[in-house]
Amino acid sequence: MSLEPAKPLAVDPLLDDPETRIVVCCGSGGVGKTTTAAALGLRAAERGRRVVVLTIDPARRLAQSMGIDSLDNVPRQVPGIEGEGELHAMMLDMKRTFDEIVEAHADPERARAILENPFYQSLSAGFAGTQEYMAMEKLGQLRATDAWDLIVVDTPPSRSALDFLDAPKRLGSFLDGKLIRLLMAPAKVGGRAGMKFLNVGMSMMTGVLGKVLGGQFLRDVQTFVAAMDSLFGGFRTRADATFQLLQAPGTAFLVVAAPERDALREAAYFVERLGAERMPLAGLVLNRVHSSGAVQLSAEQALAAAENLDGAGIVDQPPGKAGLVGNSAARPTAAEAATDRAASPGPGSPADQDDARAEAAAGAADERMGDTPEARGGEKGTVEEGPVPVEELTAGLLRLHAERMRLLAREQRTRDRFTARHPEVPVAEVAALPGDVHDLAGLRAIGTGLATADPADDGAA
Secondary structure (H helix, E strand, C coil): CCCCCCCECCHHHHHHCCCCCEEEEECCCCCCHHHHHHHHHHHHHHCCCEEEEEECCCCCHHHHHCCCCCCCCCCEECCCCCCCCEEEEEECCHHHHHHHHHHHHCCHHHHHHHHCCHHHHHHHHHCCCHHHHHHHHHHHHHHHHCCCCEEEEECCCHHHHHHHHHHHHHHHHHHCCHHHHHHHHHHHHCHHHHHHHHHHHCHHHHHHHHHHHCHHHHHHHHHHHHHHHHHHHHHHHHHHHHHHHHHCCCEEEEEEECCCHHHHHHHHHHHHHHHHCCCCEEEEEEEEECCCCCCCCCHHHHHHHHHHHHHHHHHCCCCCCCCCCCCCCCCCCHHHHHHHHHHCCCCCCHHHHHHHHHHHHHHHHHHHCCCCCCCCCCCCCCCCCCCCCHHHHHHHHHHHHHHHHHHHHHHHHHHHHHHHHCCCCCEEEEECCCCCCCCHHHHHHHHHHHHHCCCCCCCCC
16 A cells, blocks of 8 residues: 655755755766756756756766767856756866866966876876865855856766765865875974974885885875975865855755665665755655556456456357467467566566567567568468457557556555655656657756656656
8 A cells, every 4th residue: 555645846946946056966876867967957047047067977968968069177058048047067077176276276386296296196087085075176166156046966876976975074084194194294394304304203104105105106195295285274174165065055955766676775875864964955856757547457457358358369259260360379479478578577677678568569569460470481381370369469468558557566665665764855756758868858858847746646657
């Protein structure tokens, strides 16, 4: 028995509210998070706001769906917007953002020394947590300019999305670590005292590290730390400020998921983590939800009707017409085989099951039109088959409907489990689409679905 439906998520009031300045989309991979962020940005722009969408996902799907050849670290305006607003999009360039920070907060000579330092080049290109920290920096930069009414952030997939929240703490731990403080000490002491400290107090440590890491590498690290000393405090300060910005009332987090067990388990984790960090959660976006225009016909009723039609095909047909035409009574048709595979509860992803159902429908259509290998002069020794009887085709369609109703029941059970665990979270459901979104029209349709979604509604797919 289904629980009370979750309260609907009011998307348009959220996007229209001038107090809403940042929307952060987080969730596991493969649930449509990038598409959701783009659709929200487009809808807000076409309702009159000046929007920038920042993606941290390097897959470049955002650029493709917006009709832009490529995205980089600079916001680019998206053409074709209907309305008075503007839509801009950008993709985080981690290294370029780090370079910009150095150039903005160090004098030219020191900035050049830092940018040319081998350790800095490795750190800025791929040090653990650098991407998430730089995303925080870029968000802070965008918000500080006050050039945008709304910033929509598309975070990395899986649980690393919440590394976005951990970046300031991890950076602080790194900068306050014993090794960094020891390496910074000579620069802080300075002069002969600094050199004496370096030669006496660090000789043993540097000797060991030099053997493990290499002498040149250690010198690069020491040079980097000395050059970056004046910037470390600024990193911490800005990261903490951005973290506080994410906790502010003008920010809204949207958790994006699909109606599948693993995705909703991750969504529950995100919801609990956001609550623990006192981040403002707006609700859950549930993508790729299936529905049916014939929910009054249950899976059991559809299967019973299919079996009844099968029985009528054997017993009640006129003499000489029992079973299927030709020799098909002894051998299942392609449509039957594909239908059985689609209806079987064996392993396979929903996409695999969709493929099997499509194969069943295509096979039934081909056989009804007489377009089979046998009809085209296929295998030698087989008996040519005629058109598929209406009863057989109807029975196949009933089995497909039964499988769809089972899928709907599974999705409803996963939603009920999430709602029972988090009844306070508003939900917007978006119907499953027949294909991927590749353009503004598709994003516009997703935005409309988000704004009109009602979890209590069993509308058509």
